[in-house]
Amino acid sequence: MELSGEEEVLFSDVSVTNYFSAAVKMSQAPDDIAYIGRGPDPYTPVRFESQPVYVQAYHQETGVIMAYSQGGRHGAPDPDLAYELMLETMSRLNYDPHVEGQEAEPVSSDDVVGFSGVIPYFPLVDSAAFAAGFYQKLDAMQGNQRTYYASALSGFETVEMALRAGKDIVHSYILR
Numbered sequence: 085m086e087l088s089g090e091e092e093v094l095f096s097d098v099s100v101t102n103y104f105s106a107a108v109k110m111s112q113a114p115d116d117i118a119y120i121g122r123g124p125d126p127y128t129p130v131r132f133e134s135q136p137v138y139v140q141a142y143h144q145e146t147g148v149i150m151a152y153s154q155g156g157r158h159g160a161p162d163p164d165l166a167y168e169l170m171l172e173t174m175s176r177l178n179y180d181p182h183v184e185g186q187e188a189e190p191v192s193s194d195d196v197v198g199f200s201g202v203i204p205y206f207p208l209v210d211s212a213a214f215a216a217g218f219y220q221k222l223d224a225m226q227g228n229q230r231t232y233y234a235s236a237l238s239g240f241e242t243v244e245m246a247l248r249a250g251k252d253i254v255h256s257y258i259l260r
């Protein structure tokens with residue numbers, strides 16, 4: 085499907101966030117861990133600089149733990165940096181906090197079961213585009229060229245939000 089000139093202009097304001105995921109064998113970490121990145125205080129958001137911001141043992145029977153990283157230090161996606169920070173972080177987490185005094189055992193590339201590389205995720209418009217009426221312009225384009233736009237771009241990027249956007253289109257433009 086080709087985008088029209090009007091669509092090209094509007095959607096050029098949409099950018100994406102670099103996202104990475106990894107699966108790592110952790111010999112010492114317990115199978116009930118979950119870590120979420122924290123800022124320096126509760127009011128300062130975490131800076132996404134390619135480091136893991138979320139770690140969870142989803143597949144407890146396997147000893148494999150998932151790590152999710154986001155963002156970039158230098159603007160452009162940097163999978164090598166994300167990989168390095170993932171290994172560094174997981175190395176520091178590879179111990180059992182239930183066992184007093186246990187030392188963390190470094191993990192290496194041999195322990196990495198999978199690494200996604202960069203995934204373009206979390207489409208968003210920045211505050212300048214938002215203030216310049218991105219969403220009003222999008223609404224004004226609904227139904228033109230026999231096209232309706234339904235996506236999670238109006239909320240947080242999940243399947244639920246995409247479904248809601250589809251329902252909104254039906255109620256606002258089709259069934260009204």
Ligand SMILES: Cc1cc2nc3c(=O)[nH]c(=O)nc-3n(C[C@H](O)[C@H](O)[C@H](O)COP(=O)(O)OP(=O)(O)OC[C@H]3O[C@@H](n4cnc5c(N)ncnc54)[C@H](O)[C@@H]3O)c2cc1C
Binds near residue numbers: 086087103241
């Ligand atoms: C790594 C990752 C993990 C995620 N995890 C979760 C999760 O755990 N839970 C959750 O709820 N959501 C998750 N999401 C988000 C979820 O996948 C999206 O919110 C959802 O898929 C958005 O649905 P959509 O229909 O708007 O877009 P999409 O599913 O992206 O569908 C758009 C489709 O349009 C096609 N397309 C694009 N351009 C053109 C063109 N010019 N012509 C024709 N076709 C075109 C694309 O190929 C694609 O098939 C995740 C996303 C990623 C990337």
